[in-house]
Amino acid sequence: MTDTEKFRFCVAPMLDWTDRHCRYFMRLMTKRARLYTEMVTAPAILFGNRDLLLKFDETEHPVACQLGGSDPEDLAKAAAIASQYGYDEINLNCGCPSERVQKGSFGACLMLEPKLRQRGNLVQRAV
């Protein structure tokens, strides 16, 4: 079975919703959906309580950690840290259009920064 067939159904990353408790509950409903964390910002991982932000229950697999940020070096460091927690995927938020997220220069507004996007390969190399 290909990845696309396995994860045809995903539960989108949702700030203030898809925390580990919500994901645990969702996992009781299906084993086949890919689940996403809420967006976790790179500075929160670098300077905050990592276990609180990144720990999850084994039953949540397959689960992706979504990162938010606009500094490629910080994002690369945060991705390396997050991947040590055993996520199946590290995802960079380049799609969230909310005003709150764009105020932090994250999300969809990254699509307006081609040079920054090119440096996204730093994140890929870090995991």
Ligand SMILES: Cc1cc2nc3c(=O)[nH]c(=O)nc-3n(C[C@H](O)[C@H](O)[C@H](O)COP(=O)(O)O)c2cc1C
């Ligand atoms: C409450 C809420 C929080 C969200 N938080 C995020 C987020 O953290 N990261 C992200 O990429 N998108 C976020 N989104 C956008 C969703 O992931 C999704 O892309 C959006 O709801 C569009 O999906 P739909 O077309 O199926 O409605 C959020 C959406 C909602 C409603």
